[in-house]
Amino acid sequence: xxxxxxxxxxxxxxxxxxxxxxxxxxxxxxxxxxxxxxxxxxxxxxxxxxxxxxxxxxxxxxxxxxxxxxxxxxxxxxxxxxxxxxxxxxxxxxxxxxxxxxxxxxxxxxxxxxxxxxxxxxxxxxxxxxxxxxxxxxxxxxxxxxxxxxxxxxxxxxxxxxxxxxxxxxxxxxxxxxxxxxxxxxxxxxxxxxxxxxxxxxxxxxxxxxxxx
Numbered sequence: 001x002x003x004x005x006x007x008x009x010x011x012x013x014x015x016x017x018x019x020x021x022x023x024x025x026x027x028x029x030x031x032x033x034x035x036x037x038x039x040x041x042x043x044x045x046x047x048x049x050x051x052x053x054x055x056x057x058x059x060x061x062x063x064x065x066x067x068x069x070x071x072x073x074x075x076x077x078x079x080x081x082x083x084x085x086x087x088x089x090x091x092x093x094x095x096x097x098x099x100x101x102x103x104x105x106x107x108x109x110x111x112x113x114x115x116x117x118x119x120x121x122x123x124x125x126x127x128x129x130x131x132x133x134x135x136x137x138x139x140x141x142x143x144x145x146x147x148x149x150x151x152x153x154x155x156x157x158x159x160x161x162x163x164x165x166x167x168x169x170x171x172x173x174x175x176x177x178x179x180x181x182x183x184x185x186x187x188x189x190x191x192x193x194x195x196x197x198x199x200x201x202x203x204x205x206x207x208x209x210x211x212x213x
Contacts, residue, residue, distance in 0.1 A: 021107055021143055022087040029112025029141045032167045033083040036114065037064060039172045040072045040081075043180075072176075077183045078121040080133075084113045096160045108162060111140040116151070118183045136182060139175070141167060149175065152182055 044062040051059050061073040071080045088111055090096050102109050116137045123131035137151025140160075145167045148160050155178045165171050 021110060024143045025087050025110050025112050028145045029083060032141050033114060035169055036081060036172050037070050039169060039176050040070060043176060073121050074180050076121050078119045078124060079179060079183060080117040082115045087112055108142055111142055114139040116179055136179060155179060155182060
């Protein structure tokens, strides 16, 4: 039986183009995450130096959680940065496709993702598993080592477009400081009385047990 070389050639072409490109994007995302860790570490040292005479409880803390996760604690807030191990393409209804530049160069849009989450630090300290966190932004990195941030406008990176923001120390430093400034603006609001006036026994027992811990 004669082999179908057209199928083979198609597979090889895809591996050389798309699969190889995804490896480049992954390496760029990994490098961006490494720079991000350096930025977080340096910000903690810089800010704590300024806050050296302040209450220790408001000082910053940095933790490297491994290959795909790192975090910074700022007063009562916890910013967690998570790098996804896979590479993604944007759905056809995404804002990025409104620019014809990307329609003509679709490989530029393959992206690695670094997510930025905001939690209350006490949620982890006291194991309050029912507490919620918020995705405040996500950073997309492409094969050209440029990025854009999708999320809160307050982070200051605007419309989704590659090429404007280069992955480097200064850009990521600006991003981290914008994220910190954003989360510090918001305070906890007292929940409506009617939403919390009834609790079950199991909930109260769980609260007591965690308090003992």
